[in-house]
Amino acid sequence: MNGALSLESVRSGIAAALGDASQRLWGARLERVTLERPPSLAMGDLASPVAFDLAKTLRKAPRAIAAELAAAVALPEGVRESRVEGGGYLNFSLDRGRFVEAIAAGEPAPAPDRPGKFVVEHTNINPNKAAHIGHLRNAVLGDVLARTLTFLGHPVEVQNYLDDTGVQVADVVAGLQHLKGVRSAEDVRRAAAGGPLPDGSSHPKGLAYLCWDVYADVARVYEEDEAARGWRAEVLHAIEAGGNETARIAEVLSEAIVSAHLATMGRLGIPYDLLPRESDILRKHFWSRAFELLKDSGAVVHETEGKHAGCWVLRLSDSPEFAGMEEPDKILVRSNGTVTYTAKDIAYQLWKFGLLGIDFDYEPFRPDWNSGSVREEDVAREVREHPLWRTAHAGGAADHPEFGHATTVVNVIDVRQSYLQKVVREGLRVLGYPSEAERSVHFSYEMVALTPRAARDLAERFQEEYRLSPEDEKKPFVEMSGRKGLGVKIDDLVELLLERSRREIASRREAADDAAEQDARAIAVGALRYFLLKFGKNKLIAFDFEEALNFEGDTGPYLQYSLVRADNIFRKLAERGLAETGVAGPLPREGWDDDLWALVLDAAAIPEVAERAVDSLELSTVARHAFGLAQSFNHFYHRQPIVSESDPEVRARRVAVAKIFRRSMSRLLGLLGIPEPGRM
């Protein structure tokens, strides 16, 4: 019934055939047929431990059961033989020739389209200072998820939510006004364009870097000067009231820093479809609408006594997920009438599903790519050309695409926000949207922290001054903190990687031309993205410069190098007039040894790897698979020369495999967002 030969079709074919055989022999139904990869190719391509399961009910030795099954099973198309291995494994070997032919004919297709639009929200950096590598882990995970979902045939919309009216922006505005002599929005605009602030201060890497320091300064002043602590509330009130210079300063500031963030992410190949702004959620009164819905549902009540007197709270005590909590109710509206972040998040989540009944206005947005330390030509072209929209304060474009209306919403946020994400889910449930609550996914991952050594390196490498407290020094790692000004800024790390990759390239080619510079960028980006993807999501990354700057072994450049090597072969073949090798005639049916076959199997597994990665939200498996494929290729490369091979049939097999590898690695790098250098 399956047309094309693929790993998927073979797997389901074997499962069905085993079920059949077991039914016929013993009348035994098989609950679940798992097929694993045997430890070595010599043992076969797929292994079933089904005989072990049957051993108990049939009261026979596993090996005997496996032998009977092997004799009885009808081999599906593409499977050459079955045999007993080990203590009772039933192993299957595929018809290598037929398989290579099928894979060579076209890319293994992912499973047929699963319907349903995904909204993936990621990045969400407060627009008040430069971004650090913790922010980047978030963005890269979100980006790779979006790429993989797209590969699997899902419509995907990527949103980057901007909290342009929050306390973090307010703190920097206060700092600019009180510590840096800023009087007008024009002062900020000049600084954003590269000029100094009124007090004469500036930063060679732009306003976002300058504000990194301002933010840390403000935090320090708050600690030392009690009077200063009122600044934040004043600024927040001014922003909320609008129509004053402070509000304009906040707007100019956040917009400039958003541009810097987008340029930084753009350099790493990360695009967005929509930038929803907190200020527009306020303007459109999303919360009022959500509040009505919540009050109508009865899940939100006004407390008149107790310690929450005067607040509107979401009752969670009845929900099993929150059982056992000391204080399971969540305040949504404070006794002073202001709204908590969680409340706004519920409203926003409702909008993402199209359940709120009101919508934003939208306008196209073109960031200033040259803000900060990134130049427009550093930004990946796909990102520059990607249509980008933001919510509009007023009016907006009439012909905007439809945003929101998701079937599934994935919020990429680190593990520390798990509790809040659970509350948001619960909010949807009590409103009568259990299926939307079910499809509100929190993509949780661990944070990026610094080893004490990395923290000390920071001081040396960037002449930044801060010292770790004695207790921090004793810890295995230190959390990054904007408030303390402690963190590895993304653009700084990219610069270090660029220096390193330029040095490597300079040592192995003659000219430092445009192509060399482009390749250096590709390598720097590849190294960084891979570094953030290779760890499991629940693993805390204790950042270390030496490890992050490594280009050898389990790294992005290793993958890129394998690809470039394949290209070198094809170039050499073309030079020798052998480019058409293997294209004309049919491929040989026999002679596909293990070196060749390992690569073909890895290539064929890509769709299932992608699917598993998305289902489990464990994207490191894609990175890992790419690494394994590169290893297989390098092994093959050293043992099986192509250009110098004189036997045409042998050469044809090798070329066919190299081509399959080239296409597969390219696909995997595409999923990981790792660029392909021309030369290395």
Add this chain to the structure above:
RNA sequence: GCGCCCGUAGCUCAGUCCGGAUAGAGCGUUAGCCUCCGGAGCUAAAGGUCCCGCGUUCGAAUCGCGGCGGGCGCACCA
């Protein structure tokens, strides 16, 4: 106190969802490999109480219970 995550080679990590074959990589160490598709590579060696204990099982790094060590949550902050 309650909840979640982590603990596997000197170091950084896969493998744990769904129990199965000699527990795998990378880095580092040691010893090899460029008249041959560029060595950011390859080959090999050394290196393991899979945190501890009990249990379930024909079989446990993997499942259950109890500990130990580390991290993060449990706001009228975001």
